[in-house]
Amino acid sequence: MVLSYSNVARTILTGFHRHYRAFQAVTEQARELYIEQRWSALQAAARARISYYDQRVIATVQELSEAMDCTEVNEKLWKKVRSYYADLLVFHPQAELAETFFNSVFCKLFHRSYFNNRYIFVESVLAKRIPLPQETEYRAYFPVADGIASTLESILTDMNFGAAFADMAACQTQLMHAFLAQVKLRKLAAHQLRIDVLKHPFYRNKAAYVVGRIVTEQHQYPFVVPILNNSHGQLYVDALITDVEQMLVVFSFARAYFFVKTTTPSALVRFLQGLMPRKKLAELYSAIGLHKQGKTEFYRELLQHFATSTDQLVVAPGVRGLVMEVFTLPSFPYVFKVIRDTFGETKPFGRDTVLARYQLVKQHDRVGRMADTIEYSNVALPRSRFSAELLAELKQSIAGSMEFEGDYVVLKHVYIEKRLTPLNIYLTEADDTAIEAILLDYGYALKDMIAANIFPGDMLLKNFGVTRGKRVVFYDYDEVQYLTEMNFRAIPKSDYAQDVLASEHWYSVAPGDVFPEQVATFVFPNKKYLRVIQQHHPELIDATFWQEQQQQIKKGMLADIFPYPQSIRFRYQTNTELRND
Numbered sequence: 001m002v003l004s005y006s007n008v009a010r011t012i013l014t015g016f017h018r019h020y021r022a023f024q025a026v027t028e029q030a031r032e033l034y035i036e037q038r039w040s041a042l043q044a045a046a047r048a049r050i051s052y053y054d055q056r057v058i059a060t061v062q063e064l065s066e067a068m069d070c071t072e073v074n075e076k077l078w079k080k081v082r083s084y085y086a087d088l089l090v091f092h093p094q095a096e097l098a099e100t101f102f103n104s105v106f107c108k109l110f111h112r113s114y115f116n117n118r119y120i121f122v123e124s125v126l127a128k129r130i131p132l133p134q135e136t137e138y139r140a141y142f143p144v145a146d147g148i149a150s151t152l153e154s155i156l157t158d159m160n161f162g163a164a165f166a167d168m169a170a171c172q173t174q175l176m177h178a179f180l181a182q183v184k185l186r187k188l189a190a191h192q193l194r195i196d197v198l199k200h201p202f203y204r205n206k207a208a209y210v211v212g213r214i215v216t217e218q219h220q221y222p223f224v225v226p227i228l229n230n231s232h233g234q235l236y237v238d239a240l241i242t243d244v245e246q247m248l249v250v251f252s253f254a255r256a257y258f259f260v261k262t263t264t265p266s267a268l269v270r271f272l273q274g275l276m277p278r279k280k281l282a283e284l285y286s287a288i289g290l291h292k293q294g295k296t297e298f299y300r301e302l303l304q305h306f307a308t309s310t311d312q313l314v315v316a317p318g319v320r321g322l323v324m325e326v327f328t329l330p331s332f333p334y335v336f337k338v339i340r341d342t343f344g345e346t347k348p349f350g351r352d353t354v355l356a357r358y359q360l361v362k363q364h365d366r367v368g369r370m371a372d373t374i375e376y377s378n379v380a381l382p383r384s385r386f387s388a389e390l391l392a393e394l395k396q397s398i399a400g401s402m403e404f405e406g407d408y409v410v411l412k413h414v415y416i417e418k419r420l421t422p423l424n425i426y427l428t429e430a431d432d433t434a435i436e437a438i439l440l441d442y443g444y445a446l447k448d449m450i451a452a453n454i455f456p457g458d459m460l461l462k463n464f465g466v467t468r469g470k471r472v473v474f475y476d477y478d479e480v481q482y483l484t485e486m487n488f489r490a491i492p493k494s495d496y497a498q499d500v501l502a503s504e505h506w507y508s509v510a511p512g513d514v515f516p517e518q519v520a521t522f523v524f525p526n527k528k529y530l531r532v533i534q535q536h537h538p539e540l541i542d543a544t545f546w547q548e549q550q551q552q553i554k555k556g557m558l559a560d561i562f563p564y565p566q567s568i569r570f571r572y573q574t575n576t577e578l579r580n581d
Helices: 005-035 039-050 052-067 075-088 095-109 148-158 168-183 244-250 265-275 281-287 291-308 351-363 388-397 423-429 432-451 497-501 516-523 527-536 543-554
Strands: 138-141 194-198 202-204 207-215 220-229 235-237 324-328 334-339 374-382 402-405 408-418 464-466 472-474
Touching: 005 039, 005 052, 005 075, 005 095, 005 202, 039 052, 039 351, 052 095, 075 095, 095 265, 095 291, 138 148, 148 168, 148 194, 148 207, 168 220, 168 235, 207 265, 220 244, 220 265, 265 281, 281 291, 291 374, 324 388, 334 351, 423 432, 423 464, 432 464, 432 472, 432 527, 432 543, 516 527, 516 543
Parallel strands: none
Antiparallel strands: 138 194, 194 207, 202 207, 207 220, 220 235, 324 334, 334 408, 374 408, 402 408, 464 472
């Protein structure tokens, strides 16, 4: 049986529509969960939403497989399917997402040898069309008509949070003063500016964010306003963020995806990119929960970079890992990670465990401290772009995950992450002031992960990286586990001095046992580094601290982890029930 090309195309588009409706439904649910302060339910919804796309792709593939012969590509049919599908997307508000969905369905149906632009959208046809207007995603406000104070109230009211503000007048005053202090708009009158605000809040964990820009004749001033709710269910403005570097942290690749309602994602993403020009489309699509579109945009960026560069892939700088083979293209700010065929003796687990742990991090709240990964299957890279040294090493370490097809090296399974400076390398090149600052942040990174119920397993400095903004981020997930699954112990005291000097433990060690005191020995053999940790984070070497954190998590308490500095908050809360992202 063969369906007509139009029926095939419409079946795929119907599958996409079902996916996007489900995606939007759970996204809209975030508003209710935020108002009701059901933080655990909000995190559960975030985890569940990640799998929606694959579920609908599989369902569409099954529907097509049952209705037609999909054992091999009918070239004439699928060329018509692609062409007709493209016509259906001419005025589609989520056209770029629908293209990606088409690609996913086709690639599930057929062998990768057919993955070219004859049948799929390797390049988006939308690039040649007029972009959807950004005005579909934001409201414009004109203070000349109503005054600054009333305009600010209208902005907050139009967000339709579903709850009242505790003190709207105070929110207006705080915002006005903060704008004047941060953006230097003191000399501008109401008739000299316009305020553009995205129509819907961005929800994540315990906060909602209003995102927009102030527009004058000469400049554009981006801003983000975090909105929190108190123990009485009332809202208040917590801060004003106008520094682009701080906005980049809020939208960081190391944080969980936002919930934000959008009809035209391409317009929303282009608006955001206007506020944060350093952010690539791939990062922004991922940030708003459309991580599959993020993968598509990244792959296009990768292909474009290969076409416009000449350097070769090489082994990534840093200590060689026992689980992952890691390599990079020096001119491209990412690393490629492939699971080794065999692990070192100190790694008592297999490939499936590694896959599961990377998936755990993907679905978990990364609290700004764990790098997001882009996961691909069957990635073909030009063989000529591999250095001879790297290719020889890959043949030895990942032969089971690599194939050669003509002029290409095909990686069966690969993770791609932002390239960071390994913390151990950063420390060797830093002065004393920078060393203290980055180790202080290393301690905060560990505490943030602990608060999110994540135990990194291997806390060695080589497994952490330093971002451009000098933040410490964890990126090696092969030993990651839930904190609550571990058994933190103090090292038992011995009555015999020879026990301490012996090569064998004088005490029993069971699977899952962790001795925080060993951080001082194994993580910080450098005494200068250890002194910094002992001064600023001594509790990290105390088993009691880790045990107390476990108990807090088991009680269902979600810690406050701010993606912006405490110093810019409008007020410090004394009520311990007030929590936020």
